[in-house]
Amino acid sequence: GAGVSQSPRYKVTKRGQDVALRCDPISGHVSLYWYRQALGQGPEFLTYFNYEAQQDKSGLPNDRFSAERPEGSISTLTIQRTEQRDSAMYRCASSLARGSGQYFGPGTRLTVL
Amino acid sequence: KQEVTQIPAALSVPEGENLVLNCSFTDSAIYNLQWFRQDPGKGLTSLLLIQSSQREQTSGRLNASLDKSSGRSTLYIAASQPGDSATYLCAVNSGGSNYKLTFGKGTLLTVNP
Numbered sequence: 001g002a003g004v005s006q007s008p009r010y011k012v013t014k015r016g017q018d019v020a021l022r023c024d025p026i027s028g029h030v031s032l033y034w035y036r037q038a039l040g041q042g043p044e045f046l047t048y049f050n051y052e053a054q055q056d057k058s059g060l061p062n063d064r065f066s067a068e069r070p071e072g073s074i075s076t077l078t079i080q081r082t083e084q085r086d087s088a089m090y091r092c093a094s095s096l097a098r099g100s101g102q103y104f105g106p107g108t109r110l111t112v113l
Numbered sequence: 114k115q116e117v118t119q120i121p122a123a124l125s126v127p128e129g130e131n132l133v134l135n136c137s138f139t140d141s142a143i144y145n146l147q148w149f150r151q152d153p154g155k156g157l158t159s160l161l162l163i164q165s166s167q168r169e170q171t172s173g174r175l176n177a178s179l180d181k182s183s184g185r186s187t188l189y190i191a192a193s194q195p196g197d198s199a200t201y202l203c204a205v206n207s208g209g210s211n212y213k214l215t216f217g218k219g220t221l222l223t224v225n226p
Contacts, residue, residue, distance in 0.1 A: 004156070031212060042117070042202050042216025043157070056213070091157070099144055099211040102204075104157040 002026065004105035006092050012111045013082055021077045021108045025094030032075050033102060034067055037089040049075060050098060082112045115140045115207045119217035126193055127225050134188040134220045136203030141181050144211040148177050148188050151200040151219065160201075161188070193224045 005024045013019050025032050030051050035043035036059075046059040051072040060066070064082075069075040079086055089109050093102040116139045126132055136146075145164045149157040161170045161177040163186070169178040176189040190197060200221050204214040 033212070033214075035214075040218065042204070042218050043214070044216070045213045048212050056210070059213075093157075095212075099206065101145075101147060101159055101162040102214060103159060104149070106154075106156040 004092055004094055004103055006090075006105040006108050008108060009106060010109045010111075012113065014113050015082060015084060017082055018078065018080045019082055019110065021079075021090050021092075021110070023075045023077070023092030023094075023105060025073065025075070025092070026103055029094035029096055029103075030072070031095040031098050031100075031102075032069055033093045033095075034075070034077050035091045035093065037091055037107070043089075043091050046077070079110075082110075084112050086110060087112045115143075115205055115215040117203055117205050117215050117217040119201075119203055119220050121220060122218065123221040123223075125223040125225065128193060128195060130193050130224075131189070131191050132193055132222070134190070134201050134203075134222070136186040136188070136217055138184045138186075138205045138215075140207060141184050142207065143181060144206040146177075146179055146186050146206065147204045147214070148175075148186075149202040149204060151202055157202065190222075193222075195224045195226045198222055198224050 032049040034046040037043040048056040049069040064080045067077045089107045091107045093104045148160040163179045174191040200219040202219045203217045
């Protein structure tokens with residue numbers, strides 16, 4: 001079956017612009033996660049949804065970052081007023097339920113000029 | 114705070130060799146542990162998931178063990194092939210949240226033909 005998909009795969013933007021990253025989880029997966037990965041590092045947790053409820057946003061770096069999952073399926077991670085330090089790979093994952101194995105999408109490579 | 118360390122950071126072996134990748138974590142109160150494979154330009158592929166109550170999991174030429182009390186996991190790859198070349202990431206699902214993965218920095222494996 002289809003895995004986790006993310007779009008766009010690559011995003012280049014200028015400092016100060018807003019960007020929206022999309023994640024389409026595996027069908028039937030109620031849990032959805034966002035991570036951010038810097039070069040040479042493992043992914044770091046940003047936020048977690050159970051169905052449409054955002055249950056943990058402790059990993060979001062600051063209030064320029066927000067995420068939503070309004071219908072409990074597709075999720076959008078939005079970064080407002082982007083800065084160069086926001087450049088990274090943004091990864092989305094989903095799981096059948098909380099605590100079960102997580103499956104990752106291909107990621108969105110964000111570059112802020 | 115959970116910390117995950119992977120040793121070695123990089124490993125180069127000739128084809129056909131058996132090898133072991135190591136992962137250690139500081140907080141033994143984990144829910145489960147996942148091993149992932151990361152290929153350039155692609156997402157993370159889940160290889161094995163070990164629940165905290167399990168000692169090992171096997172999939173084909175891969176075997177992962179877990180010693181929760183000592184905070185260690187190993188990934189054993191038998192009869193390595195050039196196609197196994199990738200970065201291998203260990204991720205711990207800490208017991209407190211049972212959804213937040215904490216990753217190591219990974220081991221870059223190169224299998225030479």
